[in-house]
Amino acid sequence: MKTLLCLTVLSASLAVCHGACFRMNNEVQIKEGELVLPQGCLDPVDKSEHPVGATWNSRHCLRCTCEVTTMSCCTRYGGIVEAPEGCEAAIDEERCEYKFHKKNDPFAPCTPF
Numbered sequence: 001m002k003t004l005l006c007l008t009v010l011s012a013s014l015a016v017c018h019g020a021c022f023r024m025n026n027e028v029q030i031k032e033g034e035l036v037l038p039q040g041c042l043d044p045v046d047k048s049e050h051p052v053g054a055t056w057n058s059r060h061c062l063r064c065t066c067e068v069t070t071m072s073c074c075t076r077y078g079g080i081v082e083a084p085e086g087c088e089a090a091i092d093e094e095r096c097e098y099k100f101h102k103k104n105d106p107f108a109p110c111t112p113f
Contacts (some may be wrong), residue, residue: 017069020075021072021074021075022073023071023072023075023094024044024070025070026068026069026070028069036053037068039052040054040066041054041071042071044058044071044073045054045059050066052066052090054062058073061075061077061096062074063072064077077091077096078098086103087101088101
């Protein structure tokens, strides 16, 4: 039973590490005594407007969804990554994936693992 519990906790923590998400509340207004729900969401990066129910890929590798009261965005490239020895990871924002390069030379590629 303890093993099952440990595996469940480990699986949940790994799922959390695979990406980063955030949620923003949409502004609900009261006009002339009536509750007015938002008709859309504003992209946090490029400030483009999207209707309620829309899902889109934002610049900077975000996948966002607009709901009536909230907007949620998650990274499309995953979460924490470990670079090979002597290398570091950088996000390629055109392809939304990690690229590895030498620590002292960002133009010298590294082979991941």
